[in-house]
Amino acid sequence: MAETSGEPLDTLQTPCLLLDEARLRANVARMRAHLTGLGVAFRPHLKTAKSLDVARLAMTAPEGPATVSTLREAEYFAAGGVRDMIYGVGIAPAKLPRVAAIRAGGADLAVILDSLEQAETVAGHARRGGDALPVLIEVDADGHRSGVAPHDRDTLVAIGRCLTAGGATLRGVLLHAGDSYALSDPDAHAAAAEAERVAAVTAADALRQAGLPCPVVSVGSTPTARFARDLTGITEVRAGVFMFGDLFQAGTGAVEVEDIALSVLATVIGHQRAKGWIVVDAGWMALSRDRGTARQAVDQGYGVVCDRAGRPYPDLLVTDANQEHGILALRPGSGAALPDLPVGAQVRILPNHACATGAQHDRYHVLDAAGRAAAVWPRINGW
């Protein structure tokens, strides 16, 4: 896109979602270079972007590989030509017919599970359908949510045998070190990445020692992907939120605030001058209710307020939010001056959580190098 093709931001109706294409491209290039250096494949997670335009920038090829968080994403990306996907949420039996329909359309969609009861259902489905559905066993890296314990050899092998005996394909193991989100030190993230790696290799070895196949050993989270130092035994890494970045990930140290590619454009609609409040038309509906930074060292309220060029105002936050109202005020204790922002002025708000903020919108207004709105990229939501 040529710089001159863009529209000025004041032509946009607010609130709306802005995506800085140069930052997105740089974030993707940095992650790809890091993972290439570690000798692993990259399977970007598309749950944050939910956009074919973004996916094509993030994936290493138009056909994938990619990770999705819903079958709606799988259907959408399959229709857009993505051929290699993992649906990264434990499979429910009632979703298998939709999985089969996506696979019948030509996409190699794999599912994950972590119990023998799921394995029995999936194996039966594969046998009846004559489709050797590929399955990864979800392994619990760190107690974060789902997965078989990496040392629970009996369960891993029982699931693996059930799947292969039933006509499904055992494709490997999958882990997500979600507890890394609670860390903020590079060495701690590197240790979490190493723990994720060891858990993955332990589970893969258990399957292989039982004579079962385990071609794929898949790990990932934005912090562990960023800070992993050695991925011996891992075949691929999944990560998604790093593409856009957000204030929460900045709080973990996994991204820099100046690399955050996503923001919400808002307009000043009023003031409560005695209180030092500026009221804008972006409330929690446009920003999301996510307050993840409240648990971090620096609480960013509902977001950091920037000028139209994306430069943060000193200490100016969205300190409170109603459905369609955001209240801008200085960080408590700040000595900064409140900027003079009259009714009609536009600001940009950096999000706490790119996945949550993005999901409140149905399109990205893509910024060119001159900071002008050069394109509209649609995005999907729902299941």
Add this chain to the structure above:
Amino acid sequence: MAETSGEPLDTLQTPCLLLDEARLRANVARMRAHLTGLGVAFRPHLKTAKSLDVARLAMTAPEGPATVSTLREAEYFAAGGVRDMIYGVGIAPAKLPRVAAIRAGGADLAVILDSLEQAETVAGHARRGGDALPVLIEVDADGHRSGVAPHDRDTLVAIGRCLTAGGATLRGVLLHAGDSYALSDPDAHAAAAEAERVAAVTAADALRQAGLPCPVVSVGSTPTARFARDLTGITEVRAGVFMFGDLFQAGTGAVEVEDIALSVLATVIGHQRAKGWIVVDAGWMALSRDRGTARQAVDQGYGVVCDRAGRPYPDLLVTDANQEHGILALRPGSGAALPDLPVGAQVRILPNHACATGAQHDRYHVLDAAGRAAAVWPRINGW
């Protein structure tokens, strides 16, 4: 809808949004009867439902009146025949052309503002467009967010004169007692309603004493609407979330848990039995990130878990949520037994905040009296 026309819930793909039509109708009937008894008109707020089907049940006539929170809602409801609307968020200058287009289509859409600078812009727009745009002055009932202070007669009159001199129509004053959300006692809510009423009447009197018109005196919030005992001097009441109810409003005492009409249907996808966790496929993307009950006497986590018939399991909450994973566990300290919910079992989750949970979805699956899915009602999002 006949009871026999519905589909069983296990035909639905999860997560999805369920709406109990009988509860919705009862909630609307109760509010209407209460407001009729107080002698005021009802202008339902459609920001929670964002659905023409729901609007037609809630409004007193197919043409309105109604309240909207976005111009997208105004456009959608105008296309559906609603003719009398207030856009209840302070107007930004760049939105006036869209307001004019909606009005040119035949809908009487009014705007609100709380500053002389906005009044000058709106008056100029009205003069140039030859459309006597109706305006309500937003008055601050309780320090919650926007609005002119009710005793600030000079500002109220200056705004009123600017509007009428410029060719706009001064339609009245509008207030929202949002701080009532922090209360939980009927008498405290009644006192907040009385304070809202007094502020409204004070501001209206200031305009009238200056010779300005003030035909509409509009107040509203779900708790103050529910508990108001006298609305002398008020012409209309706005409220929206009461139609569906939610756990936060139950915490304020404004609704009963058994009257909550909205829930999210989810499917069990796994267990971490050693931890007492049941994992479902409804995470914060389906439930929203709203944790409003965390500040109330009873913290409901990300929601109260019910069986498929909508009966709460004792002490079972969504205690944590990732994007597409909800973790069900017993309330801390509970002596209840964890229900036996195998992979594939469905549960219903009552939301913390109906406005936020609804916005994560694009349709309602409407339940008939037999608890079956009898219809799909679309809903909109965005701006």
